[in-house]
Amino acid sequence: MAQYIALVQGYMAFGIGLIIGLGALGACIGIGIMGSKFLESAARQPELIPQLQKFMFLLAGLIDAAFLIGVGIAMFFGFANPLLTAVK
Amino acid sequence: MASSYESPSEYISHHLTNLKITTGDGGFWGTFNLDSLVMSVILGVVGLGAFWLAAQRATSGVPGRFQGFIEIVLEFIDNTVKDVFPGDRSFLAPLALTIFVLVFMMNLMDLIPIDFVAVLMGWLHVPHWKSVPSTDLNVTFAMSFTVFMMIIYFSFKAKGVGGFIHELFTAPFGSNPLLWIPNLAINIIELIAKPVSLGMRLFGNMYAGELVFMLLGLLGMLGGVYTAGSIVLSWGWAVFHILIIILQAFIFMVLSSVYIAMAHEHH
Numbered sequence: 001m002a003q004y005i006a007l008v009q010g011y012m013a014f015g016i017g018l019i020i021g022l023g024a025l026g027a028c029i030g031i032g033i034m035g036s037k038f039l040e041s042a043a044r045q046p047e048l049i050p051q052l053q054k055f056m057f058l059l060a061g062l063i064d065a066a067f068l069i070g071v072g073i074a075m076f077f078g079f080a081n082p083l084l085t086a087v088k
Numbered sequence: 089m090a091s092s093y094e095s096p097s098e099y100i101s102h103h104l105t106n107l108k109i110t111t112g113d114g115g116f117w118g119t120f121n122l123d124s125l126v127m128s129v130i131l132g133v134v135g136l137g138a139f140w141l142a143a144q145r146a147t148s149g150v151p152g153r154f155q156g157f158i159e160i161v162l163e164f165i166d167n168t169v170k171d172v173f174p175g176d177r178s179f180l181a182p183l184a185l186t187i188f189v190l191v192f193m194m195n196l197m198d199l200i201p202i203d204f205v206a207v208l209m210g211w212l213h214v215p216h217w218k219s220v221p222s223t224d225l226n227v228t229f230a231m232s233f234t235v236f237m238m239i240i241y242f243s244f245k246a247k248g249v250g251g252f253i254h255e256l257f258t259a260p261f262g263s264n265p266l267l268w269i270p271n272l273a274i275n276i277i278e279l280i281a282k283p284v285s286l287g288m289r290l291f292g293n294m295y296a297g298e299l300v301f302m303l304l305g306l307l308g309m310l311g312g313v314y315t316a317g318s319i320v321l322s323w324g325w326a327v328f329h330i331l332i333i334i335l336q337a338f339i340f341m342v343l344s345s346v347y348i349a350m351a352h353e354h355h
Contacts, residue, residue, distance in 0.1 A: 054168075058342060061335040062289075068332075069292025075299040079100040 004087045012077055019074040027067035034059055096306050103202060103302050105216045106224060123217050124224040131193040131221070139189070161185075168342060173349035180348060183238075184341050187231070192337035194222040195294060199326055199333070202301050222294045222336075225287070232287035235344045239282065242351040251354075282347050286340065293336050297329050 038056045042049050077083070093099040106121035142158040151159065165188055169181045197220045209217040221227045243252045256275045261267045301322060308318035 057335060058339055061332075061339045064332075065289040065293060065339075068296040069288060072292050072296035072299060075296065075303070076104075079097050079299075081097075 001087070005084060008084055008087055009081075012081070012083065016074040016078050019070045023067040023070035027063055030063040031060060034063065093309075096309070099306060099309070100299075100302055102216065103206065104218070104299075106218050107214060107216045121218075121224055121226060123219070124221040124227050127197065127219060128190075128194065128221040128227060131197070132190055135189040135193050161189075165341070169345050172342065172345045173352070175352065180345060183348075184345050187235075187344055188337050188341040191222065191231070191290065191340050192334065194220065194227070195333040195337055197221070198223075198294060198297055198301070198329060201322070202298070203305055220294060220298060222290055223298050225291050228287040228291040228294075229283070231340075232283040232290075235286065235347065236279070236283035239279070239347050239351045242348055246352040247354060255354075286343055286347075290336055290340055293332055297325075297332060300325055 034056065038052060041052060093102065107123040108119050109122050110119050112118045139158060142155050145152075146155055162185065165185045166177075166181050169177050169184050173180055200219055202219075205217055205219045218224065243255075247255060257263075257268045257271050259271055260274055261271055304318050304322045304325060306318075307321070308315045
């Protein structure tokens with residue numbers, strides 16, 4: 001029994017690492033591309049900064065959302081551990 | 089306090105459980121999350137009351153700070169909706185304002201220290217109390233499916249019953265009868281994806297933020313230096329979280345307006 005629980009927990013730790021790590025990777029690349037494009041366009045046309053800034057924050061929230069949902073689900077698996085009920 | 093719990097996972101799962109009441113047989117339709125309901129009603133009344141008070145006291149002379157703040161919010165929402173929806177916005181702008189204020193107030197409850205609420209409710213002998221309604225999937229989905237119903241309503245209103253059904257069958261690819269089924273499938277997926285992503289995004293952000301607060305609270309369980317560290321780190325996360333609170337309310341508002349504006353467009 002203890003072995004099975006350890007097996008589930010081990011895989012789960014692995015999965016949590018993958019969820020947070022890959023999610024962070026994608027979100028960071030996305031934010032980086034968006035930020036660099038925003039700075040480029042702001043340097044080219046500084047009078048558009050107020051209009052662009054609104055959309056930049058909107059998109060930052062959209063890009064972050066998938067990552068944060070992933071973090072939430074990973075944390076939930078880490079603490080509440082619903083998959084262990086199948087073993088017990 | 090965190091130290092009155094037996095294990096870290098007990099602390100987390102206690103803080104993640106809603107106060108439930110069951111009526112009739114219970115189950116999916118008979119269980120209510122009392123804390124989410126009570127908190128959302130209180131926050132709605134407070135938000136509405138603040139705007140009502142500002143409207144009662146409004147002067148055309150030199151406005152006070154309170155009136156100035158309310159005017160800034162109103163103008164900001166009105167300009168945002170104006171950018172998104174060019175037509176008559178006498179319905180959409182108040183709707184966007186309501187969504188923004190309500191979601192903002194709900195998210196703002198995240199800044200109340202979690203153990204403060206837990207200790208207070210412990211004194212009142214209430215077993216569970218989640219003070220942030222937007223960390224409850226029921227609340228966020230209730231709001232996003234209300235927006236969904238409005239999308240359907242405005243699609244019918246702008247295009248007529250025949251026009252909307254015609255668009256469902258012919259929209260992306262064309263009106264060849266062979267393409268009716270793929271068109272319908274794509275349109276249904278597109279329609280359902282809107283409320284689901286809207287609700288999941290708000291829920292996920294708030295839930296993850298709340299969990300980070302809980303993990304930092306767990307750090308305080310160790311005592312001594314760690315308690316001080318947990319206070320400092322919680323404060324830091326709260327400052328960062330202010331951005332997320334406003335941003336998520338803004339995104340929910342903008343996307344609802346965009347979806348409803350899209351419902352008015354003819355293909």
